[in-house]
Amino acid sequence: MxxxxxxxxxxxxxxxxxxxxxxxxxxxxxxxxxxxxxxxxxxxxxxxxxxxxxxxxxxxxxxxxxxxxxxxxxxxxxxxxxxxxxxxxxxxxxxxxxxxxxxxxxxxxxxxxxxxxxxxxxxxxxxxxxxxxxHAPIGNKLRQVYFPVGDTDHLLSVMQPACVIQELATRARAMRDLKFEARKPDADIGEYSDIYGMVSTKIGGANAQNVSIGTTGMEAKMLLSMPPKFDKRVFLPQKDFFKEKVWFNNTFKDIYKHICKHYNTAWENKQNREILDYYWSKAIDETYRFVYELRAEPQGWSEKGKLPREQAVWLDDKYIDERYDSDEWQKEVVSEFARRLRGFFVEAWKIEYRKEITPDDKFLYNLKEKILRVVQSD
Known part of the structure; x- marks a missing residue:
């Protein structure tokens, strides 16, 4: 049919x-x-x-x-x-x-x-x-503009086309859904866009025909009548930097594809260890990209959330003196850092070889050592 x-x-x-x-x-x-x-x-x-x-x-x-x-x-x-x-x-x-x-x-x-x-x-x-x-009246609630045409004035009544309003609402809703999806810890979405300063109007109630068939209880979106301003907003973690900010995105997937390949090899020599060290360094550097992004934010940003104290010291430049005068915060940060990268390794292995792997204690210990050296030299 x-x-x-x-x-x-x-x-x-x-x-x-x-x-x-x-x-x-x-x-x-x-x-x-x-x-x-x-x-x-x-x-x-x-x-x-x-x-x-x-x-x-x-x-x-x-x-x-x-x-x-x-x-x-x-x-x-x-x-x-x-x-x-x-x-x-x-x-x-x-x-x-x-x-x-x-x-x-x-x-x-x-x-x-x-x-x-x-x-x-x-x-x-x-x-x-x-x-x-x-012969319907134009309506005194419309925005109206008069402009000269020859010896007379022409009246322009400004109304948005219905399809433009509905399409804008649809796209804004899709962008909002992508934003929420990207914030999930296991999301594979590196970046997303948003529109700020929009005006929202609830349209139609429960019945579509209260306005039109094109809307069913829809929240219409209106853009401000101002020149657009483009800026990049940084998402600030509220409770856990690693779960909210460090996702298994395409960059990590590419890095871990090489790690899995060389970790799975039957032979082990200096060259293979150097290759693994190189890609582990890239994974650590990719994480540090978000660290430096947060450190560039105005000091004290972490106070708006509930970050663990050690993460706040590491990420918020308000605590820069404590960061370099004390190393008490390092142990917990390094442990969480290593567990996050190990979790990515387990996930990448499942994708690459379609089977589970459980890294041993030595794996986690070596990973912590690599991360600690970077944290201490930072």
Whole structure:
């Protein structure tokens, strides 16, 4: 069964005799739904103005306008007709919606005729949307700009296209999810981006049609009308530097691939030991990259969290005197450091050879010795 017929089957009610009757019922409701490229409620919840601007992708105009870009239309109407609007906005096998296919090609002809309906008749009904009120007031809650055109003034009412607001919300949500995923101790995400200073507006309540079919209880995002400012923010560990900051990312994976290879060799000589020492040094240096990143932060940053005292001394330059006048903090830091790198080794071995390995005490002891030398020389 095609995606279209499968979606239609989900909407069959007890009063429908079959798929054909269901589609006829849904098609009869289209005339009560309004197409809208711009929805006033996104600007102000009390604004009852909607516009549908042609979105044909005209590219020969030297201005950025709704009709010069690929801006998808939304659907506005009572929640009673959500089944119809959700069918029309359903994405089919090629990623395009039912509405887009009906408006541009006859791909659905075979599906519709297979359930005993005349395709051309149903297509006409499915595209017979409610006509917008061309005499509706502009609304005093819209941002309005007057500028001269010849001997008169032209009024520009500024409204965000609905698809832009929805796409921005979708991308912001994806960035937020990636940020949370990256902060997990076992995440394989080295860097992530975020947008700061956004304005959030809760849209629609529980019913999509409180605003449009394109939003279901969505939190809309608005960018500030200011030039963008790009900066790199450092994630500060709150409880444990090694679990929150040092992840098994792609850089570590590449380093440990070589460590596993030379650790697994049947022969042992000076050259092989030197190669292993080299890659262990790279693993330690990669960890120290985060150490220096945190030391560059304003002194006292660790006081905002609950870092162990020894980690705060090691990482926060507020304690720089204690760091170099005492070595009491080193033992615990070196032990945690070694356990973290050993854990990466176990994980890398499982990836490389698809089997478990349990490093012995000598392995951990030698690793601690390597790390201690670096910590003491730092």
């Amino acid at each position: 095609s995606v279209f017929l499968d979606e239609l089957a989900k909407k069959v009610k007890s009063k429908d005799k079959d798929l054909g009757a269901c589609l006829l019922r849904l098609a009869d409701n289209v005339c009560k739904i309004e197409l809208a490229s711009h929805i006033g409620k996104y600007t102000d919840p009390e604004l009852q103005v909607n516009y549908c601007v042609p979105t044909d992708g005209v590219a020969d105009i030297n201005y950025v306008m709704t009709k010069t870009v690929n801006c998808q239309v939304d659907m506005y109407g009572s929640a009673a007709y959500s089944a119809t609007s959700s069918l029309l906005t359903k994405k089919l096998e090629d990623g395009r919606t039912v509405y887009q296919h009906l408006n541009s090609d006859d791909m659905l002809r075979e599906d519709i005729e297979s359930i005993g309906l005349a395709y051309d008749e149903i297509k006409e009904k499915l595209l017979a949307f409610k006509e917008p009120d061309s």
